[in-house]
Amino acid sequence: MKYLPILFVALTLLLLSACAEGASNFNFGQATATPDQTPTPLPTPITVFQTTISADGQVVLPLPPQTFSFQSSGLSGTIAEVFVVAGQTVKTGDLLARIDETDLQNALKKAEASLALLEAQIANETAPALAGDISEAEASLFSAQAELARLQSLPSEEAITQAAADLRMREIELRQAQEAYDQVAYAQGVGMSPQAAELQQATLAYERAKAVYDEATKPATEAQLAAARANVVQAKNRLDKLQAGLRPEAQVVNEAKLRESQLQVAEAQANLAKAQLVAPWDGVVTEVNAAPGVSTNNASVTIAQVEPLRFATSNFSERNLADIQPGDQATIFLKTYPNMPIPAIIYRIELESTQKDGDTALFTVYLDFNSGDFEVRPGMTGRVEIGIEPES
Template sequence: MSENTLQLSPTSRRKTLLGALAGGVGLVAVASGAYWFFYGAHFVSTDNAYAAVEVAQVTPSVGGTISEVLVTDTQAVKQGDILVRIDPTDATLALAQAEADLARAVRRVKGFVANDGSLAAQIAAREADEKRAAAALSAAEADFERARIDLDRRQALAASGSVSGDELTRATNAFAAAQANLDASRAVAAQAKANRSTALSSREANAVLIANATEETNPEVTLARARRDQAAVDLERTVVRAPVDGIVAKRTVQLGQRVQAGMPLLAVVPVQEMHVDANFKEVQLENVHPGQPVKLHADLYGGGVTYHGIVEGFSGGSGAAFSAIPAQNATGNWIKVVQRLPVRIKLDPGEIATHPLKVGLSMTAEIDTRKLN
């Protein structure tokens, strides 16, 4: 202590120390304010954050009896690995039936095509019959006209006795025969015309079945082929495969169990695609935008492991808005509660591979609102 200080009175010395203390406190306050203004105010953090992932539910596309279960809970699987087999007997029989129906449809369509040529030949034959009947009708009309004239002539001569009764009788009989022959020829001509019309209608009906299509593109063949393909797909679906890489969880399926299409069998958790749902207070989100960098820590590893992420987006509503029993804020007994909005944070896949996470683990997240990645 200097000689000047020793000469100060106790009161002066106390004032000097208090002034120094006040200056130090002020300096700390200024430093703290500057730190907060220039740095700390640009960060928002929360410990209300949890690891999450889009879980893949495994359900069968066809029903049947479980014949084999190849995985257990916690087992790691790759996309495409076989998880469960369903007894393929029913699907195999359905495929065999569908293939038989397809072969029958192909033969039926080939019959339609072949029948078209046969019906064309029939039409040509009916046209020839119609022409022949028309010629016969013309001949019958000529015979009838000749018999009529001959009868009229003999009837005119019969009054004078120039024609015998026997000759008149023969002329009358010839006229009657010509009349009958004419009627028969007309009937034959009408039948020939009707037969030709029937043949034309049959060909038109057959043509509708093969119009604007080949044997391969005919609707009957196409329908049968689609049913065959569906049966083949159903048979393939008796083998249930992993939709993504991940860890098996919530396995409920058992050997011998009868399952229906869409029934949950198990879940595959793609832990390599983990993200974080951080629930920030609404008052913290004024300057938070997608693309901003985030530092995260998992309670599993403590502060020694830091994850780096990016803000992906915001939920469409607060947690309270989507709760099972939403708050009734229109009631009289209303108390304002600060709401939290889930923020989705994308994690670095490399860091997840090095330090794996599981769904639901607690996290802390700190967003740097100064910049965008």
């Protein structure tokens, strides 16, 4: 207890010493510093963080392989020739296969011949009439009118008189021949006698004269008159057509026939073109199901379009979907070339999720890339890395 006062004094002295030092540091009793004398603070450094998104994927074709056949053409037949094999590279328009074209070529030739004939007929109808043709048509019309007039005048008194006179003469000749024959009728071999021959000739002459007389006394039938009138109309129409040229309505009919014939030629040409199966784009033949003699119903050729190849992700999380957009740069690392970064650009993002990882949707992202001199094939796998810079 005797040391307590000493300890208390020592602590008091130490406290007073500390207060005096603090008062000197705070400049008690001195002037306060002005703003111009305030030190300028140093700028705060901005730290930028970059995140890399990584997703697995593989190299894919721009389109699935497409199968082509003759079925869409509507043609049937057999394969005549196949021009490609599996693995062969083809260019747009290259011939893949063709069917037997014999019937199609014949159909085209027939259509072309019909068109040429129609064009010649139209040219003949529209050409100016020749003087000789008009004269011939006038003569035909005159002859038809004369025949109609003759039929309308039947029976003719003049014809009846002439026929009756001829009939009477043949009657007399027949009676005289009969009398001469009767005189030798009982002689042996009378059938070979001159009297028998004269009787036969006289009989035939009389029968002809009788037929002419009967015809001369008959009026014309309605059928004869109708036929004669039709001949007159036909002859007159022909003459009018030659003199007036082709009528407008006939010209319209000819133009319609011409269009129809031209369509038939175009259709035949199109069918002949369909007989050839051609490559619609550059690519590689992956499968050939065709051979000469095989029905077109069972023949096909499959082609894969190999340019441009793309890289497609299989597990890109929806959590990072808002951080990317088409046109963003990326880097691809293929397992075939693990140490070689391949520059790429996002081409498009699949509209709908393709699968899920737990409760997280995964999307397919397609990227265009430049493989340079490296050989890249569809199906090669690897990963893509996309650098994301967060907003400041």
